[in-house]
Amino acid sequence: MESRRPGPRAGPGQACPGHYGRNPQHSVPGKWIRRLYQKTFYFHFLNVPRAFGRRNTFLCYQVEGSGSSSPDKGIFMKQMWPRTPEYHAEQSFLSWFENRLPLPAQRPCQVTWYLSWSPCSHCAELVAAFLDTHRNVNLTIYTARLYYHLHPEYRAGLCRLVSAGAQVEAMSFSEFEKCWEEFVYNEGNPFRPWRMLRRNYRVQVKNLQDILRGAMGLLEEETFCFQFNNQRRVPKPHRRRRPYLCYQLATPTGSPLHRGYLCNQKGRHVEVCLVDTIQAMGLDPAQSYQLTCSLSQSPCPLCARKLLDFAGSHCNLRLQIFTSRLYFHWLRNFQQGLYLLCKAxxxxxxxxLPEFRHCWKTFVDQAKPFPAWRKLPECSASIKERLARILKVWSLSDL
Structure with a gap:
């Protein structure tokens, strides 16, 4: 049972009071630590929803199955030396792991991380790419806090990690206690939990579950019905509709390999995010694939050309696009993008209605049949007729 004794007060103060045991032979960029001060641990691993003044990230790792009799343990922290490029703790671990612990491809290896902050979007992509190329490595990540969990790019990074096979969880009392015993100079003192540790843990779990819903490729019912609604006017309550893309990668026989959904990230449309996601998978060029995309609105001209270049460089991949609405269909460059896709x-x-029902069954976390909205067939027929006129006019002008 969790102890009721209060821990030391973790108020504003220095971001890093200090550390022990730096390895003088360590050549990987970043800082490597054997153990943490007690004050450092209590300050940086405090799992409050809003943490201020904690600009560093501590990564406590344990590697089992690397060939040594005992697990490899240590701590990496973000490099913040003057006049040197910033090097995150996750990057330091990947460099150390690949340089110091080369593993045979067939030997399974269990890696466990205890993080004070969850990975940023860039580090999440690096770790996911590492897992894609090291299938024998199983990674479990326990994080005390979520880093910018309301920003789409950081949410997408966590989803990318889970899609690559990583297990991401919030740190509970048992993880804090184990981290205290294994990675802190505790001087024989037991771990003293801070006030509202369990309550903060439940908040972190709820936020993480909301984020990782996207990694399972499941949309909420309300989100799908609003974003994929093909009516001309936005239904009440009035708010802006955002581009969403549901995708499924399958073999030519229809066996699904991967699926999920994407939304616009900062400065990147969903089509660009899709291309980056598929390219990061490292598809076998000798095998054929079927990629089916369902869009809430058709691609813009730049994204249409991006999809054309992507399909042209992957001759083994057949791309098919379904769209709920046509995006700026009255503009010539948007019409041309649609025509070039069909021409290619x-x-x-x-x-x-059949496509909406399929999307509902495949990509929505639903507990009821698809609730078709008012005038769905009429709106769909009108949009189909409009697309047919656009393609006919452009094919005649092409001739």
């Missing part, structure tokens, strides 16, 4: 044998099809 990338069919663009307007979603009807």
């Amino acid at each position: 044998h990338i069919p663009v099809t307007v979603m009807g």
Whole structure:
């Protein structure tokens, strides 16, 4: 049972009071530590929803199955030396792991992280790419706090980690206690939990579950019905509709390999995010694939050309696009983008009731049949007719 004794007060103060045991032979960028001061641990691993003054990240790692009799343990922290490029703790671990612990591809290896902050979007992509190329490595990440969990790019980074096979969880009392015993100079003192540790843990778990819903490829019912609604006017309550993309990668026989959904990130449209996601998977060029995308609105001209270049460089991949609405269909450059896709044998099809039902069943966390909105078939027929006129006019002008 969790002790009721209060821990030391973790108020504003120095971000890093100090550390012990720096390895003089360590050549990897960043800082390597054997153990933490008690004050450092209590300050940086405090799991409050809003943490101020904690600009560093501590990564406590344990590697099992590397060939040594005992697990490899240590701590990395972000490098913040003057006049040197910033090097995150996750980057330091990956460099150390690949340089100091080369493993045979067939030997399984269990890696466990205890993080004071969850990885940023850049580090999440690096770790996911590492897991894609090291299938024998199983990574479990326990994080005390979520880093910018309301920003789309950081949420997408955590989803990318889970899609790559990592297990991401919030640190509970048992993880804090183990971290205290293994990575802190505790001087034989037991771990003393701070006030509202369990309550903060439940908040972190709820936020993490909300984020990782996207890694499972499941949308909320309300989100799908609003964002994929093909009516001309936005239904009440009035708010802006955002581009969403549901995708499924499968073999030519239809066996699904990967699926998920994407939304616009800062400065990157969903089509660009899709191309980056598929390219990061490292598909086998000798095998054929079927990629089916369902969009809440059709691609813009730049994204249409991005999809054309992507399909042209992956001849083994067949791309098919379904769209709920046409985006700025009255502008010539947007019409041309749709025509170029169809001309390159990338069919663009307007979603009807069967496609909406399929999307609902495949990509929505639903507990009831698809609730078709008012005038769905009429709106779908009108959008199909509009797309057919656009393609006909552009094919005649092309001739």
